[in-house]
Amino acid sequence: MSVLLDWATRVAILGITGRFGTFSARDLRDYGTEVVAGVAPGRGGRTIEDVPVFERVEDAVKERGANAALIYVPAPNALDAVIEAIEGGCSLVAYPGDGLPVADAMEMRAVARANGANLVGPNSPGLISPGKAKLGFMPSFCYRPGALGLISRSGSLSYEAAHRLSNADLGQTTCIGIGGDPVKGLNAAEAIELLHRDPETEAIVYLGEIGGSDEYAVADYAQQGDAKPVAALLVGRTAPPGKKMGHAAAMIGSYADTWVSKVAALEKAGVQVARSFDRLTDVARNSLAIARRDYKAVALTHP
């Protein structure tokens, strides 16, 4: 098993006629993902990369059985496209785009929740269940199947982190890019809950950063009696206060936003925090060993 994605996932790509949409259709299919439809208003009836293009999501669902949507449209059109995908019948939607007004993020998140759909994004590479399917533009070579659930606020960081884990024989069940914005479709608490319920996910790796409150939600989870072991890496230890570090949410405005405060909360909750990137595989391996009750294999990690 995995979460959200599996072999039954049938993807519609909104914005498939754009350069990136076309590239992504090919990339998903190369990974073995079923791309069953494209949607582009005003361009229905043609085929792109052998994928039939429809005027609306509803038709892609009805005629091609699409159940997931990957959305590549400009930020001003994103809210409407996400709502159409959800109301058209896709229970899983990834919107990777960045530069989305936060008011629109609030609204798309609310619509997803009201309809019982899972929305991943904005400002995220999407999600991937290694060996099964992908719904996003992350580089496939970084991932391999395994027992870790991965959650990340940063795309670029998640690629290299997954690559390091994969090379250390620490494969993944599902990697969810929750994104770098303050208001998200799936937030850390919700993503972790999905991984918690997945029987194949034995331990969880969380990649976080300064700013926002997601790391405290991860700490809350780790404190639960039945929590799966959690390992984490946070970046931005050296970021100055009051500056957005590329991501809209990555800004230190108060002590709670800092690396120090977040690492303290996570460690207090029993999370294994890698103090530097090169310790990530150690803490991830430890978490798996703890999950497997192989306590002899747990190594001391500090500092």
Place this chain on the structure above:
Amino acid sequence: MHYMLLPESQGKRLLATSRIPVPKSWKAATAQELSGFGLTFPVVVKADVASGGRGKAGGVRRCETMADAAAAFASIMQTRFGGEAPRGVLIEPWLAIAREIYLAVTVDGGAGGFAILYSPKGGMDVESGPPPARYAFGVPGNFRAHKFRRELEQLEPDAKLRERVIALARQLVRVASSQDCITVEINPLIVLADGALICGDAKVVRDDAAVYRNADIVAELDHAHVRDSEQQKRCRDARLTLVPLDGDIGLISSGAGMTMAVMDAIEAAGGHPACFLDCSGNPTPDGFSLAFDLLEQDTRVTAILVSVFGGGMQTDRVARTLIDILSKRSSHKPVVFRLNGTGGERATALLESAGHHNHQSLEAAVASTLEKARAT
């Protein structure tokens, strides 16, 4: 990207358009204007800036006479507040304050929307007091006065004041959601002798992502850009993300999270990055040339580290670009490469054939960069 905090005068104007009570005010950009306002003293003269910490830096002054006001104007206009030159001063009547409270509406990621913050004690010292009460309700349509009232009942025994605060909070939520605001903070929210509320200050942060649907954000961005350094202007035009830092290691990277990870790795190894410079917005010869230009010209920079983990980006293409840039440069600053991921093997071969080493790990590249920086 800008943290779009509006100057007080514009924040208050935004509130006034929704008929939220703000003091009568005058804006002056020159000393001559002061005498034309027909001021009744005392007044308060404030620096009209978007930077915080204004009060502590002498940017808020009580004035009893026109001579006082002229002196305050001259002094304020010569001061920089967080590096920002005031666009003028904002003059308001000195209010008879019965009490100062704190009220804010702000984006709350955990709630997937907005939260209201309330503290019965506002003013300069709000940060040193207990944290404000928080009513997180999510999307604007989810605001429930009766739920907020329940929160306030613990803190505010005066029912009349409580109802006024609730009504104002509802208006602030409306402004925040309709005007693409990240934060609308009123501190102090002044209670006048007759119990009426009026906004003593306004800290309004707009959402710069919403610039495409707000003409006034365009104007404000233009103003923010005027304050930018020449370096930041060039980066913005070229879609690179630059945050200048204090160190000496020039860092060129790709992706926000990875760039922070490299910064942290430099510090962990005992060095200090000179910048956060993310080229993922424009990984072309133009983008990388600009990045190199900036770091070559920056006299603080002793060594340059190019660290790119290629996901969607082809690192062999990046390698070709970098080799070309390096063949044309006159600088002797050491450059260390670490290009991995997509096209990594070809990148290594290309760099080696041009006489450059490509490190296979971030940690090795950082160590090598610091060693070279120390040798310069």
